[in-house]
Amino acid sequence: MSENQSRRSFLQNLGVGLGTTAAAFAVPSVMAVPEVAPPKDDKKLGVALVGLGSYAKNQLAVALENAKNCYLAAIVTGSPAKAEEWTKKYNLPKESVYNYQNFDEIAKNKAVDIIYVVLPNSMHPEFVIRAAKAGKHVMCEKPMANSVAECDAMIKACKDAGVQLGVGYRLHFEPFTQEVMRIGQKKEKGNVRFMQTNFGFTIGDPTQWRLKKAMAGGGPLMDVGIYCVQASRYVTGEEPLWVTAQFGPITDKERFKDVEESVSWQMEFPGGAMVNGFTSYKSNIEQLYVSADKGWLQLGPAYSYGPIKGRSNEGEMKLPVVHHQTVMMEAICKEMIETGKFPKHIDGDEGKRDMKILMAIYEAAQTGKRISLV
Numbered sequence: 001m002s003e004n005q006s007r008r009s010f011l012q013n014l015g016v017g018l019g020t021t022a023a024a025f026a027v028p029s030v031m032a033v034p035e036v037a038p039p040k041d042d043k044k045l046g047v048a049l050v051g052l053g054s055y056a057k058n059q060l061a062v063a064l065e066n067a068k069n070c071y072l073a074a075i076v077t078g079s080p081a082k083a084e085e086w087t088k089k090y091n092l093p094k095e096s097v098y099n100y101q102n103f104d105e106i107a108k109n110k111a112v113d114i115i116y117v118v119l120p121n122s123m124h125p126e127f128v129i130r131a132a133k134a135g136k137h138v139m140c141e142k143p144m145a146n147s148v149a150e151c152d153a154m155i156k157a158c159k160d161a162g163v164q165l166g167v168g169y170r171l172h173f174e175p176f177t178q179e180v181m182r183i184g185q186k187k188e189k190g191n192v193r194f195m196q197t198n199f200g201f202t203i204g205d206p207t208q209w210r211l212k213k214a215m216a217g218g219g220p221l222m223d224v225g226i227y228c229v230q231a232s233r234y235v236t237g238e239e240p241l242w243v244t245a246q247f248g249p250i251t252d253k254e255r256f257k258d259v260e261e262s263v264s265w266q267m268e269f270p271g272g273a274m275v276n277g278f279t280s281y282k283s284n285i286e287q288l289y290v291s292a293d294k295g296w297l298q299l300g301p302a303y304s305y306g307p308i309k310g311r312s313n314e315g316e317m318k319l320p321v322v323h324h325q326t327v328m329m330e331a332i333c334k335e336m337i338e339t340g341k342f343p344k345h346i347d348g349d350e351g352k353r354d355m356k357i358l359m360a361i362y363e364a365a366q367t368g369k370r371i372s373l374v
């Protein structure tokens with residue numbers, strides 16, 4: 001879907017059924033789904049984007065244009081050309097444009113409430129910690145970092161600075177995802193017994209940072225396999241007990257010198273659910289299949305920008321199609337304006353829980369052992 005189409009479907013669907021959907025999600029869980037509705041007052045939070053790459057430009061900046069309660073207040077970029085382009089497009093004052101060296105001066109910028117880090121994974125810890133030291137609330141893209149120790153350092157820095165930390169788990173705000181969370185966690189179809197979850201795409205440019213372990217932390221598991229790990233956790237509302245895993249074959253030696261080409265894993269959850277996961281930089285796939293005692297659910301496409309489609313044993317799921325990043329930013333800022341906090345279910349601890357599992361999957365694949373997570 002093109003960006004224009006995606007924006008069109010967002011605008012067409014904005015507000016349609018959101019109240020009803022949200023009301024159905026009062027799940028008393030860490031991942032209970034937030035309500036998405038216009039804020040009570042017209043206060044808008046200022047957001048600074050750090051790193052003006054593809055996700056910042058094509059998704060987050062669009063969300064900040066559309067959202068009712070936040071806007072693009074500053075940019076941080078290493079590229080003077082991008083600084084000029086964005087300054088013009090968003091009518092930004094010169095003093096709201098930073099580079100990676102003078103970034104810390106953002107502390108003095110009263111227009112900035114939230115700093116959103118959209119850099120390659122290995123750069124997340126440094127910029128989250130610097131943002132916290134600047135006294136700003138911080139959003140960080142997934143995966144939160146490349147290790148559990150880095151997640152700990154980021155969580156501590158934000159706690160010490162008294163600022164909020166959130167991870168950009170956009171699907172927590174997406175109606176089809178919220179529906180599978182609700183059905184799974186409320187056991188509406190009984191106990192979940194089995195889940196099949198996969199996400200992969202064919203990666204292009206062999207020189208990009210996603211193929212460098214030092215920057216990406218790993219291959220498709222860090223980039224998109226994380227969505228599958230998330231799905232198994234948000235459908236069950238539980239944490240896995242153990243994981244086994246296997247790397248797939250390397251069929252492209254040029255691209256996959258440094259990171260895995262694909263990996264499969266298996267996990268058991270406390271309620272008895274078994275999960276098969278798979279992620280790849282060589283297969284175009286994105287499916288979630290959930291089998292429970294009294295029925296089944298399926299999302300496909302399940303994880304990309306959509307439109308996400310869902311079916312169950314009761315038929316097609318009819319839910320609003322939204323622009324993921326817009327509803328995410330609106331929900332986060334609404335909670336921030338009303339309570340002074342980010343939604344709990346996307347906090348730094350949530351990012352760290354995924355990181356623990358991703359690291360265990362790598363360890364299991366490398367050692368051939370079953371890795372306990374309890």
Ligand code: NAD
Pocket residue numbers: 051052053054055056078118119120121141142143168170209223
């Ligand atoms: P990208 O390569 O398009 O952008 C990265 C940006 O970082 C560029 O502007 C680049 O100039 C800048 N950068 C600064 N220093 C760099 C360096 N040393 N090497 C490479 N780039 C450097 O990547 P992206 O797709 O925008 O991803 C950025 C982050 O967003 C990643 O953490 C990624 O996982 C995440 N992301 C999330 C989603 C989502 O749906 N939540 C989707 C895409 C990407």
